[in-house]
Structures are given as C-alpha cells and as structure tokens.
Amino acid sequence: MWTTLRRSKLHNDLSGWQGGAGPHMLLIHGVGMNANYWTNLIPQLQNHFSLTVIDLPGHGMSPAFNQDSLELADYTDAVARFIDQCAIPTTVVGHSMGAMIAIDLAARFPEHIVAIAAMNAIHQRSDSAKAAVKARAEHLANSADTDSTDSADTLRRWFGDKSNGDYQQASDACAKWLMAANPEGYRQAYRAFAFHDGPDDAALKAIGCPALFITGEDEPNSTPAMSNAMATLTKHGESVVVGGARHMMSMTHGTEVINELMTFARTHKLIV
Helix, strand or coil: CCCCCCCEEEECCEEEEEEECCCEEEEECCCCCCHHHHCCCHHHHCCCCEEEEEECCCCCCCCCCCCCCCCHHHHHHHHHHHHHHHCCCEEEEEECHHHHHHHHHHHHCHHHEEEEEEECCCCCCCHHHHHHHHHHHHHHHCCCCCCHHHHHHHHHHHHHHHCCCCCHHHHHHHHHHHHHCCHHHHHHHHHHHHCCCCCCHHHHHHCCCCEEEEEECCCCCCCHHHHHHHHHHCCCEEEEEECCCCCCHHHHCHHHHHHHHHHHHHHCCCCC
C-alpha cells in the first residue's frame, strides 16, 4: 500500500515527487515521515490534481537545516519559497506538523494559497500535553539515534492498541520510515513541533481561503475539540471528525479521508 516515490530536486535543497494532472495540490508530511507517507492516497488524488509531494527539510531526500534553534516558521519559509517559485494557485494538504505548516502558509503567505486541509493539527495543548511533548523533544536531543524504543512508543501514540493488529501494515510502514529517518533532521523537526503550540487566534482569523480541519475521533493529541476550535476561528473554516480514527487516519482510514478531501474540493470548486 505504501511505495517508494522517485524524488527529484524541486527547489534549493527541497526534494519531492510530482505527478497527476489538474489544479495544483501540495502534500506535506509530519515529523519523522517522508513523501512516501502519502502513497496510499496518491492514486485517487492524481486523477484530479497535479500533485507535488515534498520531503520536509531533514526528511527523506531533503537535507537538514544547517542551523540550530529552528522554529516552525523556518519550515514554512522553506515551503513558501517553493510555492512562490511555482507561482500557481495551490491547495495545501498537511498532516500533523505538515498541517501546522499549511495553516502558517495560509496565514502568512496567502498569495498563491487557494485552500488548505489541516489533518491532525494541534491548537493550544493542555499543560500536561505540553510537558509530555517537550520532554520527548529533550530526550531526542540527548539521543544519538532514533532507537527502537522511541519508535515503539511513537507507534503506540499514533495507532493505540491496534499498532500490531488491524493497522499492522500502516504501523510497519511508519516504523520503517522512523528507523530510516535522518537523526538530526528528526530532532530538529520534533523540537520545532514540540515548542510550537499551534496557530494563535490572530493567525486563524487572518486566513481568508477555505480551510478544512480534519482529525480522528480517537485522536488523543490533535483532538476533535482542537479542530473544531480552529474551524470556528477561521473565516471559511469547517471541521470534520473521522470516526474510530487516531493520528495516522490517512493511512488507516484512507477511504474516509479521500472522500472528505474530495467533498471539500468540489464544494469550494477547487476541481471541476
């Protein structure tokens, strides 16, 4: 279900895959993943969109930033430079940290953004969630590599008790990507993710394009309440909750996610 995309250099050090036909759609993965994360959705999406599927800096074939103390805005800026080079109307779909980048793009670089879909995004974490994610970032900062224990804990957060059952294929794919991740790129991105609490109210109110906030019913970190709150604050925002899904819903509930994306695209005339 998840294959290896043949990537090429897109802009500066950003690598990715392009294919399909139609209006432009950009897909952005989350921390520790890479462009291959989207391959189960690509067959349906490429029938309607001209796709660009990127490796974020420090992931897949894109080299890590040559600096420390990175913030989410640094990743957004790198993606914005690519979109500016394309200079075409773009729908941005992001997952997890990629969703936060999509929201940041729409708020700060709206010129070419016609719509966004933010999947499993976070907004105003609880104090306990903030402490937990920052503790994991500090642990990674002191680790030499992405070890199997870290990966196992991550998979349990993403898939719950089904990581070795119903969602075995998806869990195995994520485990492979995590173990192959660039350790420095992973640490950089996770720290930027951990110390960013999602978009503030002003950023959400600044978004003028249609915005879909979609998460899983059983998602403990990027909760339905967060998606609902962000949609309420966004001028053309809407919220969808996928029943029975957790953090990796686009892998475990791909049909439902595709249906919601296509409904969103048709409603807002992103496709004919």
